[in-house]
Amino acid sequence: MQDWGAGNFLAVKFSNIDADATSVLVGLEPSESSGLVELIDDPDKNGVFKITDKSTQKFKVIQSCTGSDGSTYTTVQTYSLSGLTCETS
Numbered sequence: 001m002q003d004w005g006a007g008n009f010l011a012v013k014f015s016n017i018d019a020d021a022t023s024v025l026v027g028l029e030p031s032e033s034s035g036l037v038e039l040i041d042d043p044d045k046n047g048v049f050k051i052t053d054k055s056t057q058k059f060k061v062i063q064s065c066t067g068s069d070g071s072t073y074t075t076v077q078t079y080s081l082s083g084l085t086c087e088t089s
Contacts, residue, residue, distance in 0.1 A: 007050055008086040010059065014045040022072075023064040028057045028081075036060065054081040 010028070017024055017039070027036040028049045039045060051057060059079040066072050 007052070008054075010049045010051055010081070010084075012047050012049075012059075014039060014047070017045065018063055018065050020065040020067065021063050022066055023062075025060075025062040027060060029060050030057065036062065051081060051084070051086060054084050054086060057081050 012026070014024070014026070021040060024039040025036040026039050026047050028051065029036070032050060032052050037047065039047065049059070059081060061077045062074060063077075064072065064074045
């Protein structure tokens with residue numbers, strides 16, 4: 001794991017991933033070098049992301065799926081971090 005130094009981090013465990021998902025990208029945008037990461041092959045479905053500016057960063061989940069008829073679709077969910085309270089040292 002990359003050493004991101006001191007700061008505030010958001011740890012998330014994903015438990016409701018669509019069974020038809022072929023890709024699940026998660027992360028903070030904009031991020032400081034990590035970008036969105038693929039979650040589909042992670043057996044624990046955990047993610048840890050560094051918050052650098054909660055007023056401008058958004059938590060994003062992009063899920064791509066293949067339907068029973070072979071069609072593909074993508075859903076994008078974006079969450080604001082502005083309501084979080086982050087500790088300062």
